[in-house]
Amino acid sequence: MGSGKRSGSRARTDSGRVGARAGLRNRFIFATPLQQTTIVAGCATLILWGCYCIRDGTSWFQQAPDEPPPRVELDRLIRVRFAGRSASGPIQLRVSSACRIFDTKSGRLLKDSPQPLAASPLSTAGKSIKLGDEILTSKDVTIKPAHDATIVVNSDTYRGELRVHLDGRNIRLTNHVDLESYLRGVLRGELPGNFHAEAFKAQCVAARTYAMYQKLGTPPGRDWDVVDTEGSQMYIGVRGEETKSDAAVAATAGEIAVYERAGQDKIFCTYYSSTCGGVTQPISQFKPNDPDVPPLAGNVVCTDCYLSRYYRWGPVKLTQDEVTARIVARYPSVKRLGKIVRLRPKEIGRDGRIVRVQLDGATGQNETLVGEDFRLCMGGHVVRSTNFTLESGPTAYVFRDGKGFGHGCGLCQFGAETKALRGMNYREILTFYYPTSQIKKLY
Numbered sequence: 434m435g436s437g438k439r440s441g442s443r444a445r446t447d448s449g450r451v452g453a454r455a456g457l458r459n460r461f462i463f464a465t466p467l468q469q470t471t472i473v474a475g476c477a478t479l480i481l482w483g484c485y486c487i488r489d490g491t492s493w494f495q496q497a498p499d500e501p502p503p504r505v506e507l508d509r510l511i512r513v514r515f516a517g518r519s520a521s522g523p524i525q526l527r528v529s530s531a532c533r534i535f536d537t538k539s540g541r542l543l544k545d546s547p548q549p550l551a552a553s554p555l556s557t558a559g560k561s562i563k564l565g566d567e568i569l570t571s572k573d574v575t576i577k578p579a580h581d582a583t584i585v586v587n588s589d590t591y592r593g594e595l596r597v598h599l600d601g602r603n604i605r606l607t608n609h610v611d612l613e614s615y616l617r618g619v620l621r622g623e624l625p626g627n628f629h630a631e632a633f634k635a636q637c638v639a640a641r642t643y644a645m646y647q648k649l650g651t652p653p654g655r656d657w658d659v660v661d662t663e664g665s666q667m668y669i670g671v672r673g674e675e676t677k678s679d680a681a682v683a684a685t686a687g688e689i690a691v692y693e694r695a696g697q698d699k700i701f702c703t704y705y706s707s708t709c710g711g712v713t714q715p716i717s718q719f720k721p722n723d724p725d726v727p728p729l730a731g732n733v734v735c736t737d738c739y740l741s742r743y744y745r746w747g748p749v750k751l752t753q754d755e756v757t758a759r760i761v762a763r764y765p766s767v768k769r770l771g772k773i774v775r776l777r778p779k780e781i782g783r784d785g786r787i788v789r790v791q792l793d794g795a796t797g798q799n800e801t802l803v804g805e806d807f808r809l810c811m812g813g814h815v816v817r818s819t820n821f822t823l824e825s826g827p828t829a830y831v832f833r834d835g836k837g838f839g840h841g842c843g844l845c846q847f848g849a850e851t852k853a854l855r856g857m858n859y860r861e862i863l864t865f866y867y868p869t870s871q872i873k874k875l876y
Contacts, residue, residue, distance in 0.1 A: 507876050511615045511644055512596075513668055514657035515586070515606040524604060525587050526564065526597075527552040530580040537573040537596060544569065552585070555597065555604055562597055562604070573598035575609075582671050584608075590671040591618070596656075607657050608670075613682055615668065616640055620678035622667030624846060632850045633681035634859035638872060639844050640666055642689040642703040645875070649700065663813065685859070687876040692728050692869050701726045703867065705844035708741035709733075710820050710837025712784045713866065719805050719842045728867035729843060732784060735866075737851035743838035744847075746817050752829045760792065760802075760810045770794025775825050780804075786819040786841070805840050813839075843867060 527550060534544040544567070553565030562569045576595045578584060584591045586606060593610030610618075619640050620633055628636075643666060648658045659665035691698040702723065704716070715731030716723050723729075738744055751759075757773045767773075775793035779801055782788050787804040794800075802810070804819040820836040844866040852862050860872050 508648075509612040509876070511610055511612050511648060511659065512657045513608040513610060513615065514660045515608065516660040516662045516664060524555040524606070525552050525585075526550070526555050526576075526595075527585040528576060528578050528583055529585060529590075530578045530583040532576055532578040532583075534569060535575050535577065536571045537575045537598065541571075543571060543574060549583075557599060557602070557604065560599065562599065581614075589669065592671065608661075608668075612641065612644060613686060615644065616682045617679055618668050618670045618673045619644075619666050620681060621673035621675055622669040624678075626675060626677065628846075628850050629853035630677060630681065631853035631857065631859045631862065632846070633678055634685050635844065635849050635853070635862040636705070636846065637678075637681045637685045638688050638690055638859065638863060639703040639705050641685070641687075642691075642700060643705075645689055646700050646702045687874050688872050689875045690728070690863055690867055690870045691873050692726060692867075692871070698871070698873055699726075701728055701867075701870075703844065704729065704840065704842040705846060705866075706837075706839025706841050707845075708738045708743050708818075708838040708847045709735050709841040709845035710738065710744060710818060711735060712841075713843065713845065714782070714784055714786055714819075714841040716842055718782050718784075718786060718788045719840045721803065728870040730868065731842060733866060733868065735845050735848040737849075737855075738837070738845050738847040740851060741838060741847040743817050744836070746835040746838070747821060747833045749816060749832040749835070750829055751811065751815075751832075756811070756830055759812070760807075763806075763810045764802075767792065767794075767800055769796065770798050770800060771796040776823055776830055777825075778823060784820070784841075785836070787821070787823070788819075 528546075529549050531547050532550060533542060533546070535542055551565075556563045558568045560572050562572060562574055574597050576584065576597065578594070582590055582592045584593070584595045586595070591608050591610065592614040593608055596605075596607040596609060598605050598607075616637055620636055623640065624633060624636050644659060647665065651658050659668075661668040689700060690703050691700055693699070704719070712735060713731045713733040715725075716729035717725050718731070753772055753774060756776070760773065761768045770792060772795045773792045774795050777791040777793065778787045778789075779791045780788040787807075790802050790804055790807045792800045792802065808816045808819050816832050817835055818837040818839065818841060820841070821832045822834045824831040824833060844863070849862045849866070852865070853859075857865075863872060864870055
């Protein structure tokens with residue numbers, strides 16, 4: 434049955450073609466000589482054009498090729514706020530190449546110096562910035578050197594450009610620098626020079642991811658991404674550029690750590706610290722307001738940071754007056770408690786760290802702090818982690834049996850070093866400390 438249907442369909446089609454050809458032949462025969470000439474010329478033209486198209490590889494109906502999509506350039510600029518440098522302390526600025534100074538907001542050229550700028554103090558003159566004896570008639574300027582690595586602030590040299598602006602009575606400095614150049618100034622600020630090359634690579638990917646995460650999450654209106662201290666990452670500029678650290682930047686260029694969520698790669702904040710003390714801390718304990726992501730779930734058992742001098746530490750003794758003064762300096766509202774006469778661990782994590790601390794004041798009132806915030810009040814280099822035993826005496830507190838140095842979340846730097854010495858590469862180290870994460874090339 435099917436075969437018969439196809440035969441009938443083909444027969445009807447052939448019959449129609451025969452009729453069509455007969456109609457064309459009759460119209461040509463009965464056309465006038467002029468019409469016949471026109472028809473022949475038209476056919477010849479079509480045949481010649483078809484031959485040309487076949488030879489040229491084109492089509493009558495070929496459309497113009499689509500233009501490639503515009504190339505998207507990734508913004509790699511990192512804005513590094515110099516913390517602690519203000520008008521309260523002397524700031525000497527020098528530029529060792531020709532440079533131009535612009536008003537940051539309008540782009541107006543304020544100074545064109547074909548010669549290097551000699552070391553001069555930065556100060557204020559009313560609502561303007563004063564460089565040496567010259568008033569720049571602006572409260573917000575950007576210095577653009579002709580050559581890289583020529584900006585010198587006090588004794589430190591930096592790449593990129595420098596923004597100088599007034600914030601009240603303070604002078605704020607912000608280094609605008611390419612991400613890869615920034616990393617060259619970070620690695621030796623974070624790691625000892627004798628660390629293994631693979632440990633440097635692991636640190637580089639973590640530092641790059643951290644900086645990019647901060648950049649992408651910078652709140653609207655804030656004019657900086659990171660600071661140059663442990664509050665973000667230790668950035669020491671050109672003096673940190675060494676062969677081993679520069680090689681780590683080059684070998685991992687553009688690589689960041691991500692994790693998969695709903696089929697998409699997501700960047701996360703790659704926290705790291707010196708010494709986890711034996712187990713890493715979950716982000717939910719360290720930064721309860723941060724996203725609770727799988728790579729920062731913590732509780733990764735690390736048996737490799739024992740080489741750190743702060744693998745175990747203590748005892749540390751602080752008086753009640755010292756503890757009170759240090760907390761009030763960071764949190765003035767706590768002054769209402771009066772002298773803090775008792776410290777009580779209110780929550781302890783499964784990793785042994787104190788997650789929350791209750792402060793009992795002489796006024797009978799109390800307050801609760803996140804454990805890590807309390808530690809930073811005491812001084813990050815005084816109480817070196819939140820993994821300790823606390824003793825409250827009548828006039829002082831003693832922190833005993835301390836474990837680790839830093840918050841202990843994410844990558845453990847001394848653990849990474851031992852793992853590298855044992856033969857692990859930087860990718861293996863990173864996936865160990867950031868479980869479920871992957872390394873991807875961002876650019």
